[in-house]
Amino acid sequence: MNTAQIPAGAAGTATATRPVLEVVGLRKRFGDHTALDGIDLTVEEGEVVAILGPSGSGKSTLVRCLDQLETIDGGAMYLDGELLGFEQGKVLRPLTDAGVRAQRRRMSMVFQQFNLFPHWTVLRNVTEAPVAVHGVAPAEAKAKALDLLEKVGLSDKATAYPRQLSGGQQQRVAIARAVAVEPRVLLFDEPTSALDPELIDEVLQTMQALAASGRTMVVVTHEMEFAREVADRCVFMADGKVVEDQPAEAFFRNPQTDRLRSFLARSMRRNDEQQ
Numbered sequence: 001m002n003t004a005q006i007p008a009g010a011a012g013t014a015t016a017t018r019p020v021l022e023v024v025g026l027r028k029r030f031g032d033h034t035a036l037d038g039i040d041l042t043v044e045e046g047e048v049v050a051i052l053g054p055s056g057s058g059k060s061t062l063v064r065c066l067d068q069l070e071t072i073d074g075g076a077m078y079l080d081g082e083l084l085g086f087e088q089g090k091v092l093r094p095l096t097d098a099g100v101r102a103q104r105r106r107m108s109m110v111f112q113q114f115n116l117f118p119h120w121t122v123l124r125n126v127t128e129a130p131v132a133v134h135g136v137a138p139a140e141a142k143a144k145a146l147d148l149l150e151k152v153g154l155s156d157k158a159t160a161y162p163r164q165l166s167g168g169q170q171q172r173v174a175i176a177r178a179v180a181v182e183p184r185v186l187l188f189d190e191p192t193s194a195l196d197p198e199l200i201d202e203v204l205q206t207m208q209a210l211a212a213s214g215r216t217m218v219v220v221t222h223e224m225e226f227a228r229e230v231a232d233r234c235v236f237m238a239d240g241k242v243v244e245d246q247p248a249e250a251f252f253r254n255p256q257t258d259r260l261r262s263f264l265a266r267s268m269r270r271n272d273e274q275q
């Protein structure tokens, strides 16, 4: 991308409260296909923002760009006012790999497929990043991991291996692992989509508890009830654009566009059929 054209975020100005995350005019192309077409998004401290939208609308691409798993083609992203992916000097240069890694340590992502290390115990899965990447003392990391495992209802599984756990349990370990590094933002990409229906609620409850404890979260989800009850704001994406961005209650009760109205109607119908 032309680094001379990186837009400044409001975060760069001396506002009273600085957003944790700010995305300005974000663009991402895959070949000829524009996956993100000028995304603007602000996430405040302690806010839970749900990202909804049809398949292919760019939801995963957005969170993957935030976590710097993708390079971007335009626009800018800021974490606590710091430009992500680029050195902010007179001349803008892409960050070194070490610079990107340092920024990525301040966020955690929870994936649909858990991605636990199969040959490590639950405890090691949770303590590894704090010890190996963040330099936390092993005893301290262990105490914290046990505390987190208790919070996600898995104190009795610390010495188990991932294969000995259900999908819902594995995803709760993945959530504990994500929280263990005390990230500024937790990113979730459809954390319940790979789960059997009866295991979804336990994971959503864990996420609800995290939200209630004041964590800043961006959650891509198809779980309408969760979005309505737990998210502060809901963002509806279509064709790589943000079509609506509203407080959760207004989003569901008073959609402003036909596109969101029909998306909600379709999603509710699907939910009814599943019950």
Ligand SMILES: Nc1ncnc2c1ncn2[C@@H]1O[C@H](COP(=O)(O)OP(=O)(O)OP(=O)(O)O)[C@@H](O)[C@H]1O
Pocket: 030, 033, 034, 035, 053, 054, 055, 056, 057, 058, 059, 060, 061, 062
């Ligand atoms: N690595 C890639 N290479 C090429 N095209 C891609 C790649 N990743 C995503 N895309 C395309 O970008 C668009 C957005 O994809 P994305 O995965 O972000 O959608 P999504 O909203 O997460 O969809 P879903 O609800 O199915 O997960 C799609 O058209 C997709 O095919």
Ligand SMILES: [Mg+2]
Pocket: 059, 060, 061
């Ligand atoms: Mg996706």
